[in-house]
Amino acid sequence: QVQLVESGGGVVQPGGSLRLSCAASGFTFSSYGMHWVRQAPGKGLEWVAFIRYDGSNKYYADSVKGRFTISRDNSKNTLYLQMNSLRAEDTAVYYCAKDPGPQGYYFDYWGQGTLVTVSS
């Protein structure tokens, strides 16, 4: 069965950095696109970033472009999100989510999420 397990969340000061990881199992990780989606406390869902199955193409939400970097290591079945220049408005639960295909469409499996809190 598909499993996605995020880690790396925590409390960080404004302007700081954090790297999230998502360990994938139960499917052929290298064949599927992967996403990060976030949800601020009490708010709705916001798509953050996508990476193609082979890492050759990446897309970002305008709100994180230039600050966040999505990457993947297919040999380790792991997805990453490097978050720099963090702001209070980046406080959210961050979910990794699997795409049903290689190119990027929607989210058929989700992890349990990891909480990132940006606060001084």
Place this chain on the structure above:
Amino acid sequence: DIQMTQSPSTLSASVGDRVTITCRASQSISSWLAWYQQKPGKAPKLLIYKASSLESGVPSRFSGSGSGTEFTLTISSLQPDDFATYYCQQYNSYSLTFGGGTKVEIK
């Protein structure tokens, strides 16, 4: 970016009711729309993709319809497990965008 607008934002209903949630896109997205259910403290769960295709394992009381700019999610007979928040999401173009959510509450 394509804006997705859901209505209503909150809906009060009873077990057994037929429930309809509407999602409107700011421009045509063909049938590139998905619906998710989210319960408090949990990750979202995929219900419907390509506007009307039921995800495997999802009860048949859930159905989706629409194309272009107007879409609906219908629950034919609301069950206790269905009280949750529902989101639509377009995947016609990047950035991928969600509707604001519809909370289905117990009447």
